[in-house]
Amino acid sequence: MLSIRIIPCLDVTDGRVVKGTKFVNLRDAGDPVEVAKRYNDEGADEIVFLDITATHEGRDTTIDLVRRTAEQVFIPLTVGGGLRNMNDIRNLLNAGADKVSLNSIAVKNPQFINEAAEKFGNQCIVVAIDAKKTEDKKWNVFINGGRIDTGLDVVKWAKDAVKFGAGEILLTSMDKDGTKDGYDNQLLEIISSEVNVPVIASGGAGQLEHFFDACKAGASALLAASLFHYKEIEIKDLKQFLKSKNIPVRT
Template sequence: MLTTRIIPKLEVKNENLIKGIHLEGLRIVGKPEKAALRYANDGADELIFIDLVASLYQRQNWINIVRRTAEKIFIPLTVGGGIRSVEDAKTFMRAGADKVAINTGIIKQPKLVTAIAKKFGSQAMVASLEVQKKIDGNYEVYCDSGRTPTGKEPITWAKKVAGLGAGEILLTFIHQDGTYQGYDLELLEQMAKQIKIPIIASGGAGEIDNMIKAVQSGADGLAIASLLHFKKSTVKQIKHKLHQKGVNIRV
């Protein structure tokens, strides 16, 4: 039985750690480097860093944040935001990232999945899917930090990127993000049944029971943001509760 990973997700804008609801209404909640170190020391299995601005003129500041963080932590670091080429991926790998998470870049250029997987290994290529549940109950993949609908159905797209060489899916539920109301178990379970690469569930982490159900539904990792950033819980507390409930976790 694989160990479930607990993965703090840190969204960054202009050198600040920020958080919103449904990927909107962003507010500053701290500094990314400090938070990353705190979560790593508290037992996080990995970290995810996402640059929500991803603008070229701020790129060097972002690279420096990644580099300084990677020098201080000793767990895998995934970096996303504005990665649109193998050269972009290489820049962040050199700065200390272990994986890159890409959404918009691979929607516009699907072959980028294969190119990065060939260059760095499939384990380094994380396909980021930001998904919105529509009024009719169907789901759609969005890009540009959840602002732009793509017309893509999530499971079909997940199968496509897995076939192109992605080693992992970061599945973000926009409609649950920041609500503490739980991951979308329906979509998670459907996707897990149809693809063979690991899935990290993201968006909505709240009650422990929902986290357990997410693992039972096929999540290999649980990305957590608001619950940690607003100090409603800690990595250690979450892992302890999951372990007590029988989830295979590194404590």
């Protein structure tokens, strides 16, 4: 059986993990490579690096970080945040990233998804969507780190992104993000039934049951950040829980 994927997400800038972690016995708690290795040992199925670096110089450290991580962690690695052109994608893939996640640039220039998918294969092109509810069963797409409302309908955009060549959708609910009261399952249900590529649920996980609920809503993968960083939930316990609910997991 294909397992549900559990994906810890690390916010990185200037080559360091931004959100603090409570991992103990690490040589350097802020080193993303160490954190990624730790997650790998704990049973993470993939790792996502979200690069929130603002400067050009900082981006080079991200490339280096990806390179160092890929030398030691042998599970899929996705990198997103601020990608601007084909060269950015190529550099990340050459450094050892398996997938890149496109957000604002994909909205501004959907043809870019197509170009990237044709050049590198759609298996490595993830389109990240930040969704905010505007009325019942309606969500808008936000870009630039959630600062700009594009007015685009999320369902329409998700379908278009797949048509342009997205191999996967990383769907973040801005309403739920940070609340710890569960993923936006209504949104997940609609998007995962409307597109035929895997959907990664993001934003809102706080308890074991929330992950199960997102599985039922149709998510193919479950992403969380601080919940894992602060060890409020450990990946092995989460997998044990999902297994007890008859959700296939990799153990």
